[in-house]
Amino acid sequence: MQLGAAAHGARPQPERLLSPFARTLTALAVIVAPALGGVLPEDRADVLWHVYNGGDITVEGPEVLIRKKVGDSLSLSAGYYEDMISSASIDVKLSGSPYRETRRQENFGVDYLHGKTTYTAGYIHSREPDYIADTTFYSVSQDMFGDLTTLTLGYRRGWDQVYRDICALKHPVGTYCPDIINDPTFYERSDHRGYSLSLSQILSRNLIANFNYELLTDQGYLANPYREIRYLSPGGLGFTLAPQVYPNTRTSNAASVQLKYFLPWRAALTAQYRFFRDTWAIVANTFEVDYTQPWRNWIFDGGLRFYEQTHADFYSDLFPRADYQNFMARDRELAAFRSYLVGAGAAYQFHVPGAPWIDKSTVNVRADHLLVDYSDFRDALLAAEYGAGNEPLYKLNANILQVFVSVWY
Amino acid sequence: MELTIRMLRALSTLLLLAALAGCAAPTPWVKPYEREHFADPIMSFNRDPVSSSYLEHTLETREGAHGGTGAVGGGCGCN
Numbered sequence: 322m323q324l325g326a327a328a329h330g331a332r333p334q335p336e337r338l339l340s341p342f343a344r345t346l347t348a349l350a351v352i353v354a355p356a357l358g359g360v361l362p363e364d365r366a367d368v369l370w371h372v373y374n375g376g377d378i379t380v381e382g383p384e385v386l387i388r389k390k391v392g393d394s395l396s397l398s399a400g401y402y403e404d405m406i407s408s409a410s411i412d413v414k415l416s417g418s419p420y421r422e423t424r425r426q427e428n429f430g431v432d433y434l435h436g437k438t439t440y441t442a443g444y445i446h447s448r449e450p451d452y453i454a455d456t457t458f459y460s461v462s463q464d465m466f467g468d469l470t471t472l473t474l475g476y477r478r479g480w481d482q483v484y485r486d487i488c489a490l491k492h493p494v495g496t497y498c499p500d501i502i503n504d505p506t507f508y509e510r511s512d513h514r515g516y517s518l519s520l521s522q523i524l525s526r527n528l529i530a531n532f533n534y535e536l537l538t539d540q541g542y543l544a545n546p547y548r549e550i551r552y553l554s555p556g557g558l559g560f561t562l563a564p565q566v567y568p569n570t571r572t573s574n575a576a577s578v579q580l581k582y583f584l585p586w587r588a589a590l591t592a593q594y595r596f597f598r599d600t601w602a603i604v605a606n607t608f609e610v611d612y613t614q615p616w617r618n619w620i621f622d623g624g625l626r627f628y629e630q631t632h633a634d635f636y637s638d639l640f641p642r643a644d645y646q647n648f649m650a651r652d653r654e655l656a657a658f659r660s661y662l663v664g665a666g667a668a669y670q671f672h673v674p675g676a677p678w679i680d681k682s683t684v685n686v687r688a689d690h691l692l693v694d695y696s697d698f699r700d701a702l703l704a705a706e707y708g709a710g711n712e713p714l715y716k717l718n719a720n721i722l723q724v725f726v727s728v729w730y
Numbered sequence: 731m732e733l734t735i736r737m738l739r740a741l742s743t744l745l746l747l748a749a750l751a752g753c754a755a756p757t758p759w760v761k762p763y764e765r766e767h768f769a770d771p772i773m774s775f776n777r778d779p780v781s782s783s784y785l786e787h788t789l790e791t792r793e794g795a796h797g798g799t800g801a802v803g804g805g806c807g808c809n
Contacts, residue, residue: 367778367779369780369781369784371784371788373788380788384780384784386779400780402784466758467758467762468758468762469758469759473800515797517797517798517800519800523760523765523768525760526760526764526767529768529773531775531800533798533799534798535797537796537797573795573796573797574798575795575797575798575799576798577798577800579775581773581775583768583772588772589770589772589773595795595798595799596798597794597795597796597797597798599795601794605794607795613772620771620772628789628793628795630793630794630795654791654792654794655794660789660792660793662789664785666781668778685778685781687781689785691789691792693792717792721785721788723785725778727778
């Protein structure tokens with residue numbers, strides 16, 4: 322959103338034989354677009370190291386993001402991200418072997434500014450030994466109403482290829498698999514689409530609001546091939562494991578509102594709420610509050626996030642019997658739970674001597690603690706002690722650390 | 731069906747009028763010279779994209795809900 326410039330008039334375009342809705346979108350995206358304008362993102366580079374540690378999973382790795390303008394109307398970005406995963410999670414211990422693997426992701430983006438309209442397109446490629454994902458995204462963003470309002474329409478599409486590692490089947494239970502060996506008989510695909518609308522609105526000289534809505538559709542193989550359901554059976558631990566069966570489609574609606582207020586002593590307060598609902602009967606609410614306080618060369622951040630969701634209608638921690646219903650899942654992401662995130666961060670701005678081309682540079686650290694309190698996902702590893710279905714509910718505690726350096730040039 | 735078409739027509743008309751009203755240069759109730767606070771980096775909704783995208787990905791792979799925040803992610807890393 323550009324500050325300061327006033328809006329100019331627009332020349333109406335001839336109407337086409339379009340539906341009213343398509344005509345409106347065309348009007349917003351094309352007719353008004355050439356007459357108004359925006360601002361490209363700043364030139365900056367970030368190098369980050371991240372560490373996640375919780376639930377017997379460690380994920381760490383680097384992330385790099387570089388953005389550079391080319392001329393007055395073009396901005397290019399490129400990024401690299403890596404997850405080095407070492408997992409002996411509760412799911413892995415129940416039905417597989419601990420593993421180590423690396424996920425690598427590259428992304429490229431371009432922003433083109435024309436008048437007060439910004440056109441954005443990008444591509445993300447992610448690959449793990451057993452999962453390849455390609456995503457493209459496009460959006461058009463328009464400043465209007467004297468630059469008090471920015472409207473963004475977006476579309477994204479993803480294509481995933483899913484494989485299954487069978488090392489665990491050939492390796493002693495409980496020990497790390499030395500290599501990833503993909504099952505030659507298993508290959509699945511999934512397709513994801515998202516349609517979004519965002520509105521950023523300056524409400525007063527100290528208050529700005531963001532409204533976001535996104536419709537998402539997922540189609541294809543949507544399950545995790547390593548996780549299994551369990552159903553009651555006599556003898557042994559009192560349950561038997563069986564493959565999950567997921568629906569092949571999912572449609573989700575997500576809407577959020579963010580408010581940011583500038584406090585009189587130069588600080589910022591942010592409040593955010595998101596509502597989510599999908600065709601698997603998951604309903605989720607997310608609440609977040611953040612506070613930002615600058616002090617001399619420092620900027621301090623603190624935040625609280627609360628998340629709750631209901632379980633999917635085909636989820637159960639323990640099914641009464643085999644083939645109990647057509648769709649069955651025990652992924653804990655589909656269970657009912659509440660999660661709490663508490664985080665704090667600090668950024669220190671410093672001058673780099675001998676580098677006059679650097680306008681500003683900061684070193685940043687942020688630490689978060691995540692607690693996930695499941696309502697219907699039990700610690701099945703304790704079945705021998707408590708009996709199937711009577712185990713304590715599972716809790717996940719995780720620490721998340723980020724250290725990064727940013728330079729503006 | 732007819733109701734949906736009527737609603738779409740009404741919505742289209744409203745949005746079109748709103749868009750064209752924007753071209754007519756309405757008087758902003760917050761003047762450009764009153765917006766200096768929004769130029770302060772602490773007022774950005776996404777001050778450090780590299781950090782917020784990482785945190786969003788980390789949470790999204792552990793929750794059933796996703797999307798609706800204006801961010802675009804990719805890949806999985808979620809076993």
